[in-house]
């Protein structure tokens with residue numbers, strides 16, 4: 001029997017992803033390291049810059065694209081995952097959404113208020129709440145707010161906030177829907193170049209769409225939402241939607257993978273609810289402490305003592321089997337798009 005990370009001994013067989021191999025004490029390669037892709041999981045991938053987080057997310061995305069029954073969606077704030085779409089011949093298929101937009105009706109009234117920073121209890125917030133409840137398009141929401149018999153200052157404030165959201169250019173009635181997201185190929189949502197607020201609006205819309213699609217049973221595949229630079233989203237308006245998937249995603253079958261170089265910026269629930277942690281090298285005291293606080297009792301050494309040294313090496317903490325492992329992530333099948341540029345690659349006279 002092959003040992004699979006994230007799969008308890010009494011759980012059924014099903015799709016797995018090839019992540020790499022175990023690493024022996026002398027650094028030599030051991031048995032292959034597989035990850036369970038059959039059941040829903042919450043995974044956290046951490047590590048300081050340059051030690052392989054994005055590379056590992058790419059490996060995971062490749063594995064998901066090759067597994068049956070899952071729908072991989074990757075939110076890409078650095079624009080480094082479009083290379084996943086460059087290898088159509090090896091069974092890895094990906095589509096890249098370069099100018100993503102979401103349907104305004106994807107966001108519930110509470111999300112609309114949070115998005116533009118209006119308290120739902122305030123006059124302006126209440127107007128926006130009702131408009132979001134009753135209308136599906138931005139123009140209709142605007143008209144609705146303006147037609148209400150309310151203090152002009154509240155109407156003006158609500159319209160101004162809505163206009164601000166419209167100026168981000170990320171709301172369209174034909175925006176990303178569940179059928180765009182829940183195919184077998186990797187959907188890379190490239191939000192690089194966007195400001196924090198629109199980037200967060202997209203992430204919140206995608207997270208809510210996936211969660212709702214599974215709760216209502218309108219999609220069969222099990223979505224895996226993979227978010228790079230996750231601290232950017234946990235800190236923003238996408239945070240509550242991501243935390244909802246972390247705490248309530250298991251029952252409807254929505255998996256979540258968060259990658260960050262700053263585990264200290266991930267809310268405690270982001271660490272405690274993750275049943276799989278892949279840690280590349282970390283050296284900052286606050287980041288080590290954040291992981292250490294959630295260290296499970298079955299881990300008999302500190303995380304710092306287990307910390308790997310080389311890019312691509314990881315320590316794996318697996319709650320399903322209550323085990324920890326030293327591993328090395330395999331090489332990518334598609335090109336890695338996140339390598340740092342080097343001055344020596346520039347062909348100039350001097």
Ligand SMILES: Nc1ncnc2c1ncn2[C@@H]1O[C@H](COP(=O)(O)OP(=O)(O)OP(=O)(O)O)[C@@H](O)[C@H]1O
Nearest residue numbers: 048049050051052053054055311312329330338339
């Ligand atoms: N599993 C691996 N196998 C081979 N090389 C790897 C592996 N993981 C990382 N590397 C090498 O390390 C480099 C840095 O990895 P990566 O770009 O993923 O870093 P990162 O931790 O995401 O950094 P950043 O925070 O800057 O995005 C890669 O360009 C690659 O050359």
